[in-house]
Amino acid sequence: MSAVSTDTRSRDAVAPAVSRGPARRNACRRPSGVAARVAWTVVLGLFLTFFMLPVVWLVLAPTRTDSDIIRGDGLSFGSWENFATAWQRVFAYQDGALLTWLTNSAVYAFGALAITLVTAIPAGYGLAVMRFRGRKLLLVTTLISMLMPAAALVLPLYLELNAVGLAGSIWSVILPLSFFPFGVYLTYIYYSTNLPPDVLAAARIDGCTEWQAFRHIALPLAKPVVALVLFFSFVANWNNYFLPFVMLPSDTLYPAQVGLTNMLTASPVFNTSSGIIDIRRPELALAALVTILPILVIFLVSQRALVSGMLAGASKE
C-alpha cells in the first residue's frame, strides 16, 4: 500500500516537467500557442466575470445603504459605518435568532454528514468492486429515488416520521438528509474507474478479508472522493430548505435557510404592507453572506484534498 503513495508522489513531482516539455520541444507550434493562450484568457475571463460579478455585488451590498443600492452605481463601496449598522441590525433581529439558526444548521449538517459518510462510502465501494444479487437493482433504485420530485415525497416522509414518533424532533431532519444517493454514485463511479481489479485480486490472494481490503487498500485511496462526498453532502444539508420547513414545529429549531426565509418575508422589501423596517437589502445581503461562510470553509478544506490527487490509480496502464 506504500506503493500507492510513492507512486502518487512521484507523479506529482514529474507533472510540472511533463507539462513544460512539449512547449519547448515544439517551437514551430508557438504562434498557435499564443493564440490559444489569448483565447484561454478571454474565455476564462468572461466566465470569471459571469460567476463573480453577482458575488462581488453581494459582498459590497452590506456596506451601502438601501437607497444607495437602488439609486447609486451598480458596483460601489459604501462605508464601514453602514456595514456596522447592518451587522448590528442583523444580529439584533429577534434577539440574535441568526446565531441560533446557524447553530441548528451546523448540528443538522454535520449530523447528517457523519451518517452519510459511514454509509455512502462503503456502499459505493461495494457496488463498484463486488458482485452480489441485487446490485443492479440497488443502482436502479438509487437512480429512481434521485429522480423523484421532492414535492411528492413531503407527505409520505412526514407521515412516516410521524408514525415512528420523530416528526418535530431534530432526527426528522438529520435522518432523511443522511440518505444521500448522490454520494453513493460519486463513490461508485470513483472506485469503478480508479480501482484496478488486479490490486484487489492480489490482496485477496494475500489472504485479506473483504473488510481488510477495503480498510487497507480502498480507504487510503478514498481521500478525494471522501472530500467530494463530504463537500456535496454538507452543502446539500446546509442549504436544504424544504425538509426542515415541513418537519420542524418551532422557529427555535429552524436552520439558517428557513430562518433566513422568514427574515426575508419580514422585510418590507418583500412584505410591503407590514415589514420590519430595519431589515432591507443590505441586511438581507449580510445575513446571506454570514450563512454561506461555513460552506466556503468546507469547500476550501475539501478542495485541498481533491487537488492533492483525485488521481490515485495505483496501476493504470
Add this chain to the structure above:
Amino acid sequence: MATRSTDRPRRVNAGYLFVGGYTVLLLAFGVLPTLYAIWLALTNSRGQLVGLGNFTRTFADPRFLPAFANIGLYLVFWLAALLVFVVLLAIMLHGRMRRTTATLRFLFYLPGALAGVASIVVWLILLDPNASPVAPLLKLLGYQSLSATIAPGNLPVLFMIIAFWTGAGGWIVVMYGALNNISHEVLEAARIDGATVWQLAWRIQLPMIGKWVAYMLILAVAAGTQLFMEPQLVSTASFGQISDSWSPNQLAYQYAFAANDFHGAAAISVDLLLLGLICAVVVVFRTGLFDRD
C-alpha cells in the same frame, strides 16, 4: 468469469455488509416514500383505486401542458449549457498553472454556496436594469425594467443562466478531478504523436471521463425536471409576475398545498419521474454507466 464464481459465496456476504447501512436509508427515505407517492397517484382521497384517473385529470388541467412545455425547453438549454461549458471549462482549467486554476475553480464554485435567500437578493437587483451592475448589458438588449427582463419568452434562458451560475462550479470541480485520473503518460504519448490540444481533449480526455459526464447528465436531468427554486425566486423578486405553476414541480406543489390534492400532485410527480427516467435510461445505456468494469 470462472475465477470469480469460485469465491462468490464469501464475497456475496461481504457485499451486503458494505451496502447494508445505505440500503436501510434507501428503503426508509427513498423507496418507501416513492411507493407511497405512486400509491397516492393511483387512488383518491377515500383510498379507492382510480386507475389513471389522476393522470388524465391533471393532464386536462390547462396549466399542465404549458408547464411541461416550459420544462422541456428549459431542459434543452440547461443540458446543452452544462455539457458544453462544464466540460470545456474543466479541460481548459486542467493541466495549467496550478495556483491560478485552483483559485479559478474556487471562484467559479462560489455562487454554488448561495442558495435561497442569498440568490433572491442577488437576482432581485441583478435583473433590474435600473440598479443592476450589468445594467448596460441589459439596456443594450433592450430591457428597461425588471418586468421587461423577465418577459415570458426570456424565462427558460434566464432560469438556465441562474441554474448554471449556481450549479456549474461544483461540476467543474468534479470534472477537474476526473481529468486528474487520466495518467500523464497517456497524454504525454499523445502529445509526442503531435496531437493538438483539441484532438487531445476530443479523442482522449473526453472519452476517459465519459462515466463522469454521464453521471453529471443524469443528475442534471434530475435537477432539471425538478426545477422549482429558480422560478420561485424570480417570482418572489418580481412580486409574482411569474405564474406560480410555471414548472411541473411548482404545479405539483400547487396541487398538494393550495388545493389539498395530494393525489393529483403525486400523479404529476410520477409524470416527472417517468420523464427523468427516460432521459436517464438513454444516458445509462449510451454510456454503460452500470457496467462493472
Add this chain to the structure above:
Amino acid sequence: MSTSPVSRVRNRRWPAAVTALAFVLAGCGSADPNVGGGSAAAPFQPVAQEEGSEITIWVDATRVPAVKAYQAARPDVKIKMVTYSGGANGSNELQTKVQLFDRTGSGWPDVVWPNTQDISWATAGEKPFAAPLDGLVPQSTLDGYADGALERCQVNGKLYCLRNDLAQVVLWYNKPLMDQWGYTVPTTWEEYQALGEKVAREHPGYLVGTAGDAYSEEIYFWASQCPASVLTGEKAVRVDLRDAKCTRMASLLDTLMTAGSMARTTVFDAGFIANNASKVLLMPGPSWYGQVLFNETFKTPAGQIAAAPPLKFAGDQETFTGSVGGGIWMVSSHSKNLKAGADFVQWVTTNEDFLKTSGTYPADKSAAKVWLEKQASENYFAADVAPVFEAAAGQVWPDWAATTQYSQEAIYSSTILPALTAGDTLTSKLPDWQTAIEQKARSLGYQVN
C-alpha cells in the same frame, strides 16, 4: 451468458404482473378530488378544554411585539410563540402545515396570524381549522370594529376571525405641488382622468398613479365595483370582467397610460423609487402608503403628502373604495384553551395603548382614534388624514371576494403585468385575465358562473 433461466422465470411472471397492472389501472373510484369534499361543516364541537393550559401562537416577525405586549399585560397566561412567514405575500406555510397536521391529528397551533387567503380553506371542510368566535367574543366588542371590517371573517353566518387592521384605499397627493400648479384635488374618477391628461400635457413625467402593482386591481377595479370575483355560494364565484364596471376602469387606466401620467411598474420597483418617486403628484393607494411608501420607501420629506377621500364615478350613487391587505387573527378549532385564544385575539385587536404604536390603521374604531391622534402628533402629513381615513374605512365595496382561496394579486401580477410591460392595453387583456381567474378558481374546486 447465463441469463436464459432468469428470463424464462421472468416470462412466466409476466401474465400475473399484467393482470395485476390492469386491475390497478382500471380502478373503480372517481378521480375527482371534489366528490364528497363539498359537504358543509358539522356544528362546531370544541375538543375537551383544559383551563389555563399553554397556548401556541404563530405570528410573523412584525407581530412579535403584539405577543410580547400581551404577555406583559397578562403574565399568568402560558404562551409559546412561534414566528413563521405568516401573512407575507403568497405564503402558504400555514395551509401546508395544517394539512400535514390534519393527516396526523396533532400539532396545530392555538392562535395564528394567517394571510387573507387562508380564511377560505380554514373555514371549509367537515371540520374547519378556524374556530367560530361567536359567543367567545362579546357583542359589545364586535360592535367596536369599523363598519364592514368583520365582513371577511363572516362565513355562513359565523364569525371565524377578528380583523387587526384596515387598508382602505384613499387618494394620496402632493399638496405643495398641487397648490403650486393651481390644480384642485379631484373628487370623481372623471375629474381624475381629466387631471391626469392635463398633467401629462403640462408637466410630462409627473404621475397620477400606477397600474403596475400586483395589487393595482384592488386599488382601481375594486373601487370601480368590478365583479372580478363575487362569491355566490360557499364554493361558487361570479367572474365577469366584461361588466361595464370593469371596462370603464380599464379604459380610464388605458387612457392615462397612453397619455403617460399613469406608470406601468410597481412603486416598489428599484427603477420607480430611483426615477419616479419624486414625481408623484397623485396616487390612489391604501392607508399604509403614507408611512410605508412615502415616508420610508420614497423618503418624501414631511409636509408634502396628504390624503383625499376615495374617488367615485359621477354616475354612481354611492362612493366605494378598495382595500389592499389588512390582517386578521384566527383561533384554532383544535385548541384546548379556546378562552385564552379568544382573549388574546380580542386584546391585540382592541387594546388602545398597544395599537397606537402599530404601523397600520387599527380595525377597532376607538383604537383607530388614538392611532390617528398619534399620526397627527408626528406632523409628517401636510394635512390631518383622520377624517379621510375614518370615512374611507366604512366605504370598502363589500362584494369583492377578498377571501377566495386564490389571490387576485397573483393572477393580476402574472397575467396583466407582463402585458403592460410589453405595451399592451388593459382593455385588450381583459379576456385573458378573465380566463386566468376562471382557471385558477376551477383548479381550486370553485364553481364559476
